Amino acid sequence: MKGTRNFSKFWILIIILLTVGCDQVSKELTRIKVELREYISVIGEHFMLTNVENTGAMLGFGQHFPPIVKRLFLQGLPFLVLLVLLFRI
Secondary structure (H helix, E strand, O other): HHHHHHHHHHHHHHHHHHHHHHHHHHHHHHHHHHOOOOOOEEEEOOOEEEEEOOOOOHHHHOOOOOOOHHHHHHHHHHHEEEOOOHEEE
């Protein structure tokens, strides 16, 4: 049973890392290839891609935080919570 639990945690961790990786790659490609506030039609009128920046979190929360606080609070804290949840299961 212990081996199965470790195997599951391994795959959960892989899925999380792949998700975060794909998210970051797609954001960087958008920053490079799409001009600021430009709209690109991907699937007709159903799916539009645009480049806008939210300098904080949801609804701009934390946009005025210093850069180190942003990194620790908006990136580090969620990562820490995911690790704790992963190893508490």
